[in-house]
Amino acid sequence: MNKTRKSLDDLKIINFYVGYVIMGTASLMLIPMVTSLIFKEWSVLLDFTISINMAFSLGIFLMLTGKNKVDKVKVQWKHGLIIASSSWLILTFLCAVPYELSGKTASFLDACFDVMSGFTTTGLVLTQDLDHISLGLNMWRHIITFVGGQGMVVLALSFMVKHTLGAYKMYVGEGKDVGLVPNVKNTARLIWKISIVYLIIGTVSLWINGMFIGLQPVSAFFHGLFIFMSAWSTGGFAPMSQNILYYHSLSYELLTMIFFVIGSLNFALHYAVWQGNKKEVFKNIETQSFFITALIISFFTALKLTNSGVYSNGISVFRKGIYNVLSAHTTTGFGNLYARQFATEWGDFPVVMLIIAMLIGGSACSTAGGFKGLRLGVVFKSIIAEVNKLLNSDRKIKVFKIHHIKEIVLEDGLVKSAYLIITCYIILFFIGTALGTYYGYPVLSSAFEAASVTGNVGLSIGVTTPTMPNVMKIYYIIAMYLGRLEFISVFALIGVSFGGIKKLWLKLLKQ
Amino acid sequence: MVKTFKTVILVFIIVFSFYVTCMAKDYSNFNGLIESSKKIDNNKITLKGEAIGECMNRGEYSWVNISDGSTAMGIWIKSDQAQSIKNFGKYGYKGDIVKISGTFNRACTQHGGDMDIHAISVEIIDAGGNVKIPISSSKKVIAIILTIITLIFTFIYIRFTKGTSK
Amino acid sequence: MEGDYIMINKKIIGGVLTEIGYTLAFLFILYGINMILAR
Numbered sequence: 031m032n033k034t035r036k037s038l039d040d041l042k043i044i045n046f047y048v049g050y051v052i053m054g055t056a057s058l059m060l061i062p063m064v065t066s067l068i069f070k071e072w073s074v075l076l077d078f079t080i081s082i083n084m085a086f087s088l089g090i091f092l093m094l095t096g097k098n099k100v101d102k103v104k105v106q107w108k109h110g111l112i113i114a115s116s117s118w119l120i121l122t123f124l125c126a127v128p129y130e131l132s133g134k135t136a137s138f139l140d141a142c143f144d145v146m147s148g149f150t151t152t153g154l155v156l157t158q159d160l161d162h163i164s165l166g167l168n169m170w171r172h173i174i175t176f177v178g179g180q181g182m183v184v185l186a187l188s189f190m191v192k193h194t195l196g197a198y199k200m201y202v203g204e205g206k207d208v209g210l211v212p213n214v215k216n217t218a219r220l221i222w223k224i225s226i227v228y229l230i231i232g233t234v235s236l237w238i239n240g241m242f243i244g245l246q247p248v249s250a251f252f253h254g255l256f257i258f259m260s261a262w263s264t265g266g267f268a269p270m271s272q273n274i275l276y277y278h279s280l281s282y283e284l285l286t287m288i289f290f291v292i293g294s295l296n297f298a299l300h301y302a303v304w305q306g307n308k309k310e311v312f313k314n315i316e317t318q319s320f321f322i323t324a325l326i327i328s329f330f331t332a333l334k335l336t337n338s339g340v341y342s343n344g345i346s347v348f349r350k351g352i353y354n355v356l357s358a359h360t361t362t363g364f365g366n367l368y369a370r371q372f373a374t375e376w377g378d379f380p381v382v383m384l385i386i387a388m389l390i391g392g393s394a395c396s397t398a399g400g401f402k403g404l405r406l407g408v409v410f411k412s413i414i415a416e417v418n419k420l421l422n423s424d425r426k427i428k429v430f431k432i433h434h435i436k437e438i439v440l441e442d443g444l445v446k447s448a449y450l451i452i453t454c455y456i457i458l459f460f461i462g463t464a465l466g467t468y469y470g471y472p473v474l475s476s477a478f479e480a481a482s483v484t485g486n487v488g489l490s491i492g493v494t495t496p497t498m499p500n501v502m503k504i505y506y507i508i509a510m511y512l513g514r515l516e517f518i519s520v521f522a523l524i525g526v527s528f529g530g531i532k533k534l535w536l537k538l539l540k541q
Numbered sequence: 542m543v544k545t546f547k548t549v550i551l552v553f554i555i556v557f558s559f560y561v562t563c564m565a566k567d568y569s570n571f572n573g574l575i576e577s578s579k580k581i582d583n584n585k586i587t588l589k590g591e592a593i594g595e596c597m598n599r600g601e602y603s604w605v606n607i608s609d610g611s612t613a614m615g616i617w618i619k620s621d622q623a624q625s626i627k628n629f630g631k632y633g634y635k636g637d638i639v640k641i642s643g644t645f646n647r648a649c650t651q652h653g654g655d656m657d658i659h660a661i662s663v664e665i666i667d668a669g670g671n672v673k674i675p676i677s678s679s680k681k682v683i684a685i686i687l688t689i690i691t692l693i694f695t696f697i698y699i700r701f702t703k704g705t706s707k
Numbered sequence: 708m709e710g711d712y713i714m715i716n717k718k719i720i721g722g723v724l725t726e727i728g729y730t731l732a733f734l735f736i737l738y739g740i741n742m743i744l745a746r
Contacts, residue, residue: 071632076680083687090694094701131680161593161608164632227719244597244604270594270606272613278597278604278655284734291730304722311729321733328737329744336745344745346654352741368575368612368656375578375647 037530039103044112046096047105047186047200049089051117054186056085056124058173066166074166077131085124110199111522114183115515118204119523121182122146122507125174132167134158136496139503146507148174149182150514151397153266153363153488154506156496160271165252168269172256176229178514179263179293179397180221181206188218203519206395210301224300225262232258232289236282243279257282261289263397266363266488275366280345283353286364294320294360294392296404298435315432316393319403319410320359323390328355331383338377351380354489359387361399363488370492373475381474384489388481389459399486399513401455405448407432412445454517458509459484469499483509571612574645578656582647588658589666590614592629592636607639616641617652618660628669638667 059082066074125148126141135141140156147154148171157163157171177185183204187197197214210217233255240250253269260267270276274283299317302310311317328351335341335351350367357364372381391400415430422428430440438444459480466476471493479493483506494506512520566581568574568588574581590607597604603623606613608630618641630636643660646652 071674073674073676073680076676076684079684080680080687083684083691086691087687087694090691090698094694094698097698097701158611161613162630162632162634227723231723244595244599246595249595270613271608271611272606272615275615275655276594276606276613278615278652278657280653287734288727288730291733292726295726300722300726303725304718306718306721308725311725324733325737325740329740332741332744341648341654341745343650344742346648346650347745348738348741349653350648352737356737366655370572370575371578371656374576 039099040109042096042099043103043105043109044096044116045092046100047109047113048117048120049092049094049096051113051182051186052085052089052092052121052124054189055117055121055177055182056082056089058177059085059128059170061173062128062166062170065169066164069165071164071166074128074132074164077128078166078170080131081124081127084127088120088124105199107199108522108526110201111203111519112526113200114203114205115519115523117182118149118511118515122149122511125149125170128167128170129157132163134160134163134167139500140496143503143507144171145174146510147488148265148267149178150486150510151175151179151263151265151361151399151488152483152486152510152514153260154482154490154494154510155267156494156503158496160269168252168256171267172259172265172269175263175265175267176225176259179265180225184218184221187215188222203515203522205514205516205519206297210298220301221297224297224304228262228289228292229258232262232285236285239279239281239285240277243277243282253277257286258289261286261362261364262293264290264294264360264362264392264399264486265397266357266365268364273366274364275368280349283349283366287353287356290360290362290364291356294362294396294398296393296395298395299393302435310435313433315407315411315434316403319407320393323387323403323406324356324359327359327383327387328352331355331380334377334379334383340375340377340380355384355387358384358482358487358489359390360392361388361485361487363482365489369490369494372478372489372491373472378474381478381491385478385481388478388485388487388489389455391485400484401452404434405452408440408445408448409452411440412448415440451516455484455513458512462505462509465502465505466493469502479506480509484513486510486513569609571609571614574614575612575656578645578647581645584645585642585661586645586658587640587642588614589638589640591638591669592626594631595629596623596626598623605639607641608636615655615657616643616660617649617657618663622660622663625663625665630669633672633674635669635672637665637669640664640666 059078063075063078066078122142122145125145126138129135129141129144130138134157135144136158143156181204183200184206187201201214201218210220236254236257237251240253241247245253256269268274274286296316299310299314332347332351335347341347341350353366389400390406391402392398394402394404411430411432418428431437432440462480462483463477466479467473475491475493478491481487482489566586568586590609592605593608593613594606598620601620602617603620605616605618605623605626607616626637626639628634628637641658641660642662643658645658647656648654649657
């Protein structure tokens with residue numbers, strides 16, 4: 031009897047916080063609603079009214095079921111992880127409603143795909159006729175990616191006034207583990223503060239540059255806002271179907287490069303630099319790792335693209351080659367080539383370079399995806415440490431450390447978790463590749479798309495289309511989700527769900 | 542004698558221009574352009590599409606992106622030719638359907654590797670304009686019902702909170 | 708109080724400029740390598 035009451039309490043706590051996160055995220059729908067109102071997009075306003083009410087009703091209902099337990103039951107790790115993973119799932123369905131009602135998606139599955147793509151800051155798109163969608167829907171798409179990058183749980187946490195008992199555990203459940211300041215709520219607020227400062231700077235720079243390249247003032251503002259939100263969150267969505275190619279502008283591309291590189295950096299690094307610690311940029315293992323891998327990959331890609339004659343002048347190699355390498359490596363996904371061009375023009379070697387860049391990814395505790403530079407650095411140093419141990423006598427034990435804001439000892443636990451997560455990513459990548467080939471796509475194209483999905487990148491070689499097999503769409507959604515939440519919280523959700531089902535099944539069998 | 546000579550020249554010119562215009566392959570599906578980009582690189586082609594977004598003036602020349610319904614291509618046109626395009630597609634608007642004749646570039650050296658067409662001639666086939674977006678009455682009904690449900694839930698929640706804090 | 712506000716803004720501006728500066732330097736290095744290779 032006591033056990034069932036405890037499980038019920040667990041469920042109530044989870045319900046309350048999930049409801050809270052839903053309320054917070056759904057409130058964002060007010061922004062596209064206001065946009066549609068200003069631009070007289072009445073049908074869109076209706077779509078969002080329907081969507082926001084669906085979300086609010088569910089959110090309030092969930093909070094109601096858990097309200098009486100909220101300050102009485104202690105929030106444990108399992109709660110935090112499940113709150114993060116289940117709110118992401120539920121929000122995927124709720125936030126897909128505006129897309130579905132707009133009629134621009136071929137199916138509800140496609141709408142969910144685009145939402146998950148936005149939340150995970152992947153950037154693959156199944157929405158059709160992007161060039162004619164409403165300003166309201168475009169605003170929604172880009173807000174989803176901007177908020178997804180920061181994290182919906184982070185969003186909710188920054189507004190939490192009471193009920194902060196389980197805050198840290200939910201925060202970690204969403205895939206972040208760095209505390210900028212001791213208090214999680216203040217950490218969440220700091221992350222938002224940094225993002226908002228750049229939002230202003232970025233939008234204004236892109237707005238002004240937009241007008242310089244020939245855009246009208248009002249549309250230049252929206253293009254600037256959308257492109258910034260997508261760049262900072264390393265999402266990869268763009269308001270037009272040609273993505274960055276629409277602008278045909280080096281200056282615009284340069285600005286996006288600056289913002290997506292900075293956006294891919296660890297928030298703790300931003301905080302350290304803003305506190306005055308400029309040396310951190312050089313000493314940090316992630317920036318070192320990124321700098322080295324980006325340099326090597328760019329070097330070989332530029333070399334091959336030049337030698338094979340794909341591009342005939344230096345500036346083209348830079349704008350098409352280096353740009354896409356950096357877009358891939360930071361897991362942004364902005365592109366200035368048509369997807370199929372990677373397959374028909376580039377040749378295999380540069381495509382392989384992009385795949386590697388996409389898998390390595392950006393920094394931990396940032397909006398970027400992939401293995402993360404931190405893990406790569408840890409793995410690299412651990413190999414050196416192992417070799418060192420073998421070569422030296424037993425008495426001399428050198429302690430290896432990595433520098434990530436502070437000095438961290440390279441101990442077994444840290445190394446093990448790095449290898450573990452990297453292995454999970456690789457497995458996800460291989461399954462994705464195999465699935466693509468099963469459905470008849472060429473190996474390299476399947477691998478490219480699988481890497482894009484696993485690393486939450488968003489570059490496409492042409493596999494992702496509305497006519498893609500549904501099984502692949504579902505797999506990609508799952509992979510984007512697992513990749514973004516870095517596995518653990520989703521495994522917890524699966525574990526608890528199966529555990530719960532097993533208990534229920536045993537109970538039924540006993541009767 | 543002169544008359545015969547003139548006729549021969551005229552016929553020659555007509556045949557030649559017929560030949561040249563036939564050589565310019567007509568594209569209405571842009572995916573075809575992308576797939577055969579290496580083959581048609583630097584060739585003269587004709588394509589048809591809806592002007593979308595806006596015309597980006599870059600001085601003497603401008604960029605106009607045209608769409609075939611799913612893919613859009615960048616056209617580099619002389620700014621005064623671009624003036625003839627009045628409507629651009631976006632939400633609630635259909636852009637002018639234009640027919641462009643020009644040189645296709647797989648990776649334009651002038652434009653940093655962009656795939657584009659440098660237009661020679663621009664022709665408006667179909668003028669665009671406003672498109673009325675219908676507002677579904679069932680959506681209106683659902684919206685009202687759902688708003689009422691949300692308000693009811695909010696009311697219950699506030700009452701519940703007040704009740705337990707007593 | 709007033710001084711604090713300006714201090715915070717100075718830090719933010721300093722931080723942003725540092726980051727943009729380093730990023731531009733990084734991009735410039737890549738551009739340089741690119742142009743040498745693309746000769």
